[in-house]
Amino acid sequence: MDRSELSERDIQTKFITPALVQAGWTADFHLREEVQLTAGQILVTNGVVQRAAKKFADYVLYHAPNIPLAVVEAKDANHAVGAGIQQALGYADLLDVPFMYSSNGTGFIEHDRTAAHGLVERYLELDEFPSPEELWRRYCVWKQLTPNQTSLINQDYYLDGYGKAPRYYQMIAINRTIEAIARGQQRILLVMATGTGKTYTAFQIIWRLWKAKVKKRILFLADRNILVDQARNNDFKPFGNAMTKISNREANTAFEIYLALYQAMSGSEASQNIYRQFSPTFFDLIVIDECHRGSAAEDSAWRQILDYFASATHIGLTATPKETQTISNSDYFGDPLYTYSLKQGIADGFLAPYSVLRVATNVDLEGWRPQPGQRDADGQLIEDRLYNSRDFERMVFLDDRIQLVAARIAEFLRNHDPYQKTIVFCQNIEHAARMRTAIAQHCNEFVQEDARYVMQITGDNPEGKAQLDMFILPDSRYPVVVTTSKLLTTGVDVQTCRLIVIDQYLESMTEFKQIIGRGTRIREDYNKLYFTIMDFRNVTTLFNDPEFDGDPVQVQNFGVDQALPTATAAPPAEAQTTNIRYQIGSGEVVHILAEQVRYYSSDGRLITESVEHFARNTVRQRYTTLANFLQTWSHEAQKQAIVQELAAQGILFDKLAEIVGYEYDPFDLICHVAFDQPALTRRERAEQVRKRSYFAQYGEKARAVIQALLEKYADQGLATIQDRQVLQLPSFQQLGTPREIIQAFGSLGQYQQAVDELVRHLYAA
Template identity: 55%
Template sequence: MNKKTLSERDICTQYITPAIAAAQWNTELQMREEVRLTDGRVVVRGQTGRRDKNSIRRADYVLYYKPGLPLAVVEAKDNNHSMRDGIQQALDYATMLDVPFAFSSNGDGFVFHDRTRTEGALETEIALSDFPSPEVLWQRYLAWKGIGADIAPVYAQDYHNTGKQPRYYQTTAVNRAIEAIAKGQDRVLLVMATGTGKTYTAFQIIWRFWKSHPNSRILFLADRNILVDQTKSNDFKPFGGAMTKIENRSIDKSYEIYLSLYQAVTGTEEERNIYRQFSPDFFDLVVIDECHRGSAAEDSAWRTVLDYFSGAVHLGLTATPKETEEVSNISYFGEPVYTYSLKQGIEDGFLAPYKVIRVDLDKDLGWRPQAGKLDAKGQLVEDRIYNQRDMNRTLVLTQRDEAVARRISEFLRGTDRMAKTIVFCEDIDHAARMRQALINANADLASRNPKYVMQITGDNLEGKLELDNFIDPEKPYPVIATTSRLMTTGVDAKTCKLVVLDRTINSMTEFKQIIGRGTRIDEEYDKLWFSILDFKRATELFADPAFDGEPVVIYNPSGDEPVVPPEDPPPPDQETRGQPGELPEPPTTGGERIKYVIKDVPVYVVNERVQYYGPDGRLITESLRDYTRIQIGKRFASLDDFLKTWNDADRKAAVIAELENQGILFEELAKETGKALDPFDLVCHIAFGRKPLTRRERADNVRKRDYFTRYEGTARKVLELLLDKYADAGITEVETMEVLQLQPFDALGSVSQIIKAFGGKPAYLGAIRELERGLYQQAAN
């Protein structure tokens, strides 16, 4: 057999897989083929988002010691390549999977890259028959990790089979955490962006710890009731009867897995610190979810609980490690054993990119009341200049609420009025007013269902009861939620498509949490990306290097100085009016904060700009046309270069697909022009300044030239119908033979009969190419 004639898949089937199997690998349990590591980055332009198929990363083989414990990556090439042609790709995938072994093969043998070697060549060539066994690689892997025989069984504990394959970074996070615990590290920190499955990851860590430590007890702490309830009923469900939630301030010591709010086990009075009913050595593992947050107690219950259970392993989970001059997660837990960032999640296609619309309101840029101005309460308004930071803290302009509600409603009318939307307000009073303004701005839908807009804040029982319905993709209502701080964290709103910022945000931690409300992807409900409508310039924080970089320790305690835990948040399920420490406090009278309410000052939108999440993670301010012009300029040096590529292409659809994969959205561009333009004309017009013709004009030009005089009967009728199809749907429809199965072509006969009318398939394809030459005849003019 001539290997040169075999496809890459044939090489895998006939040479690579047999070689792996011969080395005693169980091909059903220890080998996976065509392993999709990433989903492909979502590119957003205009109102459309689509995946860049070229960015999908897929390993030909991943070899496992057992499920969840990858050891090696094998990349395959056909025999027209050398053995080493796939090794760099294999090394990239091995780095992603945190494994030291990478192989490349073309069916003749293997190039073997072994990072565990401490001497000799790292990369060698081996015969097909010399592929190493699982046990050989496993022992080298353990040595590379520094895992001794005494703790190897703990590290090798089985995952729980949930029926779904964990994503590559989840596997790495779980294994890194278990490795640290097995080696005796008693404080462990995992940093994973919102929406990347921290709770699922925590479950697998706890499961493996629980199974490898008989009779162990685990405490899972969170600071929001919804976090605990979601965890218990979803990811942690396999624990079944071994699990309980601590509530009603009562303790039952017969369980092994305990879920609790900080506030359920602590209090300001000693007798309310019910965690002390457990002995200090009762728990073996304490997991702190959202560990950048603290607790409601003034005496820092976050640290107090951990100090009490100091003999247990402490595992912190967060998307936003807090590193300031006053507090530091890293100073308590140590450096993260693994970090998976928002930027990486977007690049991999697991998290949704965003489009930012910054809106400036005229009074936010500076407003001064006239002398003697009284507000709606009869208070004399202090004579000074009020700006954006004052709005809804010191000064309430009710017509500003209406302007914001009007702009939100305009956005939804232009996109999807049933798109789940969260409006972050300054405080509860602001959230209540914004709810009313949005109801009035959407009276048609609000009258149809009063839950179209709802206030979901800590003091609003009716709103809190609707929170589950808001985050349920199958429940259409509520659509718009106005909130202050209740929904900044722990709300798994996968279908949230619009995040509105009308609150001053100076805290990077809080900003990341809020942005995280929109970063989840749900393709079933057409959620690939989301928009941020920013009225407070909060998205300027995107420019801060701290937004998505590795956490940097700023706070460094010295000597015996105690480690300060992360600051305490507002009480659970409650909101605060303002955020002490972020902004100068408003003036007060007798201890009461003064807030002026003015109803007769109009507010207008004066400026607006749209920004896109760019390939390098930065926001790009440009129009869709500008982006298209730049991208086409990268691909084609000149109009002649484009015309040559277009005219030489056997299938124009291939050129179109290539440009679409670069993020060029022809459908959106055509909408902007308001004309039914072919991708060819869009490129020529936008990138090279050529006057465009509509598809109908191009089709009519072909007819005027009587281009098909040598065709008659069925063949001519088919070509005339194809011209109509081009005018209606574009060139890609013309090039596919499946179109012949559709109306009105099916009335002319079967596909084979139609092709026979042209004299066979080659003649039919030749006629299509001739048709395309006619359509684009003036391309060279």
């Protein structure tokens, strides 16, 4: 058997899989093939949406369904045995596993982070692959796990029967937490970006500990009713009758899983502290959702609940750990056991990317100053000074500014989708009320259809709060636009939100992250793949702050002469000398000075480049010269691999074709856009090849096949003719079956050589 003619899949089937099975890796749960790790990053430029390629591991080897141990990457026989090891290392980092293997069917290269044999990398024959027992033994030594600890670690996940299982990062968070608790760790912090399934992760942790009877009475704490109800009705539902929600009336000790609001467990009077009806040792596990709020402060009333149940294991969940002089998650929980960031979630394709539309008004950029002696709508003399973005809707209400913002929101909705779920973040409740009225005026035709088109949802507005569930529900059309101040910043899961408007001055990085998190969920079934941030206060400059997507850094106490480092989104206002608020009616000159649209690129940057400029810069970063690109193109057997690599970096070939011409293939699009070369259409390239004499070396039937391949290239492009499945298309049936067509060239290898030569001639010019 000539291995050089075998595909990668053939090598797997004939050599690698048998070697793994012989070592004891069975297909029931030890061995899984083609394991999807990521969903493929969503790339958006100028409204064009596409997904980059998903990441698949050829093999993942497990000790149990919930504990991955190793990654095996396969290559065909034309690659070296270790050619896949770097790819395996990347997948191993994603899966948090210590063992990596690469194989081309002749043997294995092992990369062992435990260095159990003294060597990190070594060569293994096909029949030397380690058994499941051997890798599990090495793993336990590496993790320093005792037999008692491994019995807990082996406890299975909850599987719902519909194939839903934890994603790779959820699996890491769950497994690290279980291992930490098995070792006796009592305080644990998990940092996971909004929309990545913190509640589902918490459920799986609780389920495994509860089923293993390691934790028998568990409390899930939150500070908003909607967070508790969402958990009870969704992810926590499998707990069934073992679960209850604590009311603020009386404690019932007959259950095992408790969900509660802080507010329901404590009050201003000692008699209202329901939590004291439980003994201090009643709960052995407490999970604190959104732990950056409330209980994060040492002197908070809510922290007293945690202190009362101090003997329990405490797990804090947050997307935005808070680290200030007075509030510290890390002081209480320690450093995060695991962090899954917004940037990583977008790169993996599990979170929606965003475009940013910055809208700058003249009063926000230049400030506003009253005329000498000017009075407001209530007759108050306005203090003569320059007011800026920090003051608007706090101290100064400019009616014309509110109207301008509302008009721009309405224009955006009309130009895109007037029924896309939209959250407008305002300075305060009064601003939210005024903004609701202004948007209603500028969206009059939609409000006429249904008054719920735009609603104010704030803490003081019962009518709006009553519609919150309908706003969250993806199938509900109304409300469409919601104005708010603080109520929707955290925990409210509006999965189909596609527009976030920020008309709020922000100094808190935590609050900024929470606002951005309202749009990061993906719902492909509702065409929610990305979202837009419309910024009227220039606060999206916080995206440039390293703190935005990094690990939390605790702020130390400073002396009185030392300035505290803070992230600012606008120049500081002059000192406020009064609590007076000025109502400024219409008549002021307020207009938009500039707008800027920025897109989230494949490397996590916000870019303002056009599609062509972005493609040019991206290609030139990878291929510094035309000669460098041509050399790589000529040596790569599967040209589509180059195209896929560039597409994964954010180049939108469909959009380039729309601009340059659909009759050009990716090669010419790259040469034209990146290196200013004249482009040839696919048909022009095919005609050039037809005029050459190299056809003469083939028989009559083989020449007919090549002519058919050229025609298919001219119509559909290179990827079609490099795929052997092309021989099954109707246009080839008159030439014979795929087997007969291949025989016209002598063998499969000779047919492939003929295709490769045809491709070389197509790009010879």
